[in-house]
Amino acid sequence: MGDNKPLRDVFDAIADPTRRRLIHLLSKAQELPLHELAVQFQMGRTAVSKHLTILKEAGLVTDRKVGRETRFRLNAEPLIEVQNWIAFYSKFWSANMLRLNLIVEEEED
Structure with missing residues (x-):
């Protein structure tokens, strides 16, 4: 209990x-x-x-x-869960924005 x-x-x-x-x-x-x-x-x-x-x-x-x-x-302390969730999606969006930038740069060339 x-x-x-x-x-x-x-x-x-x-x-x-x-x-x-x-x-x-x-x-x-x-x-x-x-x-x-x-x-x-x-x-x-x-x-x-x-x-x-x-x-x-x-x-x-x-x-x-x-x-x-x-x-x-x-x-x-419980806010660590929120911080971890935000950190995951921050990495997700950073990676996607990097890919998008690469695509845009390729199309410009």
């Missing part, structure tokens, strides 16, 4: 611009409480909290209680 597999896909979690902004805000600080995050958005604390829950389910955010306050921290 010690399975630590995230409940949500990291790509699903970062698909929303609000969640990407939360990740960005958390990347600038070691830890932030909900009220400090919520003031950065034009939505209520409950809505921000729901976005944080999705990030938490993907393993991108951890939280801890400090008195009555919940503080959130970024765990960027």
Whole structure:
């Protein structure tokens, strides 16, 4: 029962611009409480909290209680999956663009 597999896909979690902004805000600080995050958005604390829950389910955010306050921290490790996916397609497009350039150069000659 010690399975630590995230409940949500990291790509699903970062698909929303609000969640990407939360990740960005958390990347600038070691830890932030909900009220400090919520003031950065034009939505209520409950809505921000729901976005944080999705990030938490993907393993991108951890939280801890400090008195009555919940503080959130970024765990960027799951983003390695996104980086690897992008790196694969970056190589794919680079190779295809190189081939295209060769074809264009051959036609020009």
